Amino acid sequence: MPRSLDFLCVTREREGLTGFPEEVVDSFLEAFKVTGSLDDCTCDVETIDAFNNYKLFPRLNELLESEYFKYYKVNLKKPCPFWTDNSHCGIRDCAVKPCESDEVPDGIRSASHKYSEEAHNLAGECEEAQRLGAVNRSLSEEAQKAMLQWTQHDDSSDSFCEADDIQSPDAEYVDLLLNPERYTGYKGPDAWKIWNSIYEENCFKPQTVKRPLASGRDDEGHAFYKWLKGVCVEKRAFYKLISGLHSSINIHLSARYLLQDTWAEKKWGHNVTEFQQRFDEILTRGEGPRRLKNLYFIYLIELRALSKVLPYFERPGFQLFTGNQVRDAETKALLLQVLRLTKSFPLHFDENSLFAGNAREAAKLKEEFRFHFRNISRIMDCVGCFKCRLWGKLQTQGLGTALKILFSEKLIEKMSESSPSQAFQLTRQEIVALMNAFGRISTSVRELENFKTLLRTVP
Template structure:
């Protein structure tokens, strides 16, 4: 009898253990809640997540990281002292991790500091000078009144500004300084709360597309977006809009997601007098992307990240003919290294061009010509506004990387919207091209894409860490 009782008890324990294991299997896991919608085809695209992962992580990302460590791409000129144009500053961030260390003049290669090499090498500048002299000699009348000269300068400035998607006065500002991006990496700084959320709230709210009935109220807990019914209301409105307006918001959401991934992947795990330990913070990642913790919004953010990746990848492919021009050099004053890195850049751009499932930008603005032109201008002005909001970020390190990434995305949009000018690039160095990119735009374009590429790579790491937590 006692043996029977023991057997029954054992059987009951095994049955309870079986039920517990079954329950654990049936409950939604953290990794599935973060990545539940991150597979298959992306909205408005012919591409799928798996193709992007394989292409980025195995082929493109390692080469791109090597290029971004070179002198030409590691030094970025930025003005961190500009006042916020939209509201009164509440003061600078006093957190130690928010500080940015600018370069001394001796740290920056002479070829980068010299403004004459901002767009072209010394040889190309000489060729263009000779060309300009020849044109002047062949002209009927080279005399211009002072009024005409000023008018032409105003026209040129207006034409240049009309192509920009972000504020570019940092390049000429006397308050601008060079920053070594490798010594000031993007990572968690502790900058959060109502002030930090006010930045993202303004980015999402302050544009001409969204109706006033859709609200994303301030979130006093930090960078996290609205959750619950408010988030669903926003996305239900977004899904009913045209592809151009959806694209704009997905770009902003993708940038937001990318920054949050960087902060979660390079989180301050331990800080003492001996050393600072940085690493992956899985809890932070889940708070930003877990479906249950974000009211279903987190996985949508990750899909927006992949959409942003496709847009910037397409821009790199479209920019290849510009960089193939002999006059466009990565000039730092170190000829051997400059040639090596130019070859590496062209290799990366050709690899980007070979991607089999590019975003089809022809789907944008394909309707009525008048309406398409207005939509383009609305998007340009909205994005220009976003780049100004970056000067309101209280944390200097966050401001640095925010300005760089918005300028990089703005440059990518400039490339995509300049297809005709790029196709019309002259075949010889005698003619000056109508389409140009400054060094500042080139550096921000590649570094911004480098941030997105790194985010895609980090998702693979977080997938593994979430599985290990089970």
């Protein structure tokens, strides 16, 4: 067995897995190959890998570590709206550590309006409160204009998600850097029920068509993919987005797996066996490479949305408020660098291929699309593991925000640079979710390269 993979097998030994013989590594690398062009796109895997891993990923990571983007307000206590289930995961790694109320500055806690709260918040939160000092409440004229934009916005018909009420007493701020997405041990029937509800009830699939690996027969998904090929491009795109999100989450769990848990320390790292079980072509009967191609599809969708929303953030009156004017200006400058970099990508997804044709039928289909996605965002409140629920809610809201942007292109184009936008708005929650959700997808693409490197390493 290659010695460099010993540490990756430590948690698998008790399950009877002794290692990775060289021939297994070779066969997996061959089966793992995901190359070439993507269906329903003009792009290819190699172009995305080069752009993401060496240009975009480093700058995006730097942005997401900033004060503005690391705090997310979320209600993890909302009841499941679809079935009665009050059970919650008892595994300690499922817990989320929110910010204590007395650690949040008075200016945030006492805000009377949800959008003015958003405009003042977050740099002084939690453990950063003493270091950053008091929030500066003397806002400039430009800042007041940006606040007005938020006050004029409410949950409207353009939303693809069931958003949390951040004024709810159950809504709490969470530091995303202190609560990273990783393997928690949440699995089995409860986790299966979540994804089964998403795929079976919200992906436009008839009950008679069985999903691959769920059909009970070894047909390698031929019937399912025959059906998928025959549906309209919008319904096909919807399935690929959900599959891509699912794949991304599975990559995160494999890349930040609990390898060692003792009284002295916990060790998190890459678990190649876990990754192989989810994506190897042979073990998944051909599903693994398809799942990974769907990851690249969702990457293109969210990348396109970021490139489209650039004018919204370029306006002089738009500010990212934390209370520290110098840092806020630096964060906005870095955000604009990231968004301009997304715009430079050479092979963007063409969203004009969606909801084209007959206007009445396209509008009806778009509402179905929105309805199913809102349902999926609500299903996240049924996840028993709180850490999984946190990241599930954030990533669905981020993807929903990306869809909102793509279908608001004309409204964005009509925005004035000097006055508040009446037609198109993003709340701070949407902005934080949008960037962090894409950060998760970008990380997944980068982790694919890490897994390939680990498999090739033989000292």
